[in-house]
Amino acid sequence: MNVPSGKLTNGLIIANVLVFLLIWLLGWEQQAVLRGGLFPVRLSGEIIDSTAHGWMVPAWLTPLSSAFLHSGFIHIGFNMVMLLFCGRFVEQALGPQLMALLYLFGAYAAAFAEFAVDSQSMIPVIGASGAISAVIGAYAMLFARNQVEPLGPIPGYVVRIIWLSLAWIAIQLMIGVATRGGLNGIAIFAHIGGFVAGVLLTRPLLQWRFRSA
Numbered sequence: 526m527n528v529p530s531g532k533l534t535n536g537l538i539i540a541n542v543l544v545f546l547l548i549w550l551l552g553w554e555q556q557a558v559l560r561g562g563l564f565p566v567r568l569s570g571e572i573i574d575s576t577a578h579g580w581m582v583p584a585w586l587t588p589l590s591s592a593f594l595h596s597g598f599i600h601i602g603f604n605m606v607m608l609l610f611c612g613r614f615v616e617q618a619l620g621p622q623l624m625a626l627l628y629l630f631g632a633y634a635a636a637f638a639e640f641a642v643d644s645q646s647m648i649p650v651i652g653a654s655g656a657i658s659a660v661i662g663a664y665a666m667l668f669a670r671n672q673v674e675p676l677g678p679i680p681g682y683v684v685r686i687i688w689l690s691l692a693w694i695a696i697q698l699m700i701g702v703a704t705r706g707g708l709n710g711i712a713i714f715a716h717i718g719g720f721v722a723g724v725l726l727t728r729p730l731l732q733w734r735f736r737s738a
Contacts, residue, residue: 530613595652654719658717
């Protein structure tokens with residue numbers, strides 16, 4: 526099977542790696558998380574005392590800025606492998622512009638999910654896994670080989686969305702239970718929010734692309 530080139534996917538990977546290396550080499554890890562990480566409490570309108578920390582990314586932009594921050598080599602390595610594996614195929618199907626839109630929506634859906642679970646949390650959420658979960662959701666919708674039959678009046682593609690979402694939610698909840706907050710506190714609800722956004726957006730984005738073609 527030929528692997529598509531995926532210029533946007535490659536660009537996202539390069540940008541993530543360069544940001545990570547720059548922060549790591551300069552020793553800015555804590556400052557980067559403090560200033561650009563996603564703090565759900567900030568999305569609720571509450572302000573962390575910026576006078577003690579200096580400039581901070583505006584709260585409404587932190588779902589995006591936090592997606593370019595990673596906690597270590599394993600964290601960024603795993604995320605970039607998943608993006609490389611799924612992103613090129615999704616980009617080929619949707620085109621780079623709609624793929625970028627999917628990635629953006631995934632990042633914000635992930636942030637909203639974390640906010641919905643605990644809007645007062647002051648624990649920072651970082652990493653591209655929420656946005657990448659949207660790409661994984663789109664990949665699952667686009668390239669699943671099994672045929673899903675309609676369930677009564679429910680169309681087959683809707684049944685697929687439901688089953689994929691439930692399966693992903695179950696996997697993430699099992700990971701959360703198994704790790705008990707370990708593995709640097711995996712943001713399972715961000716993964717869920719991003720994935721659900723991906724499976725929901727895939728069909729509309731495909732229709733948009735080919736209607737505009």
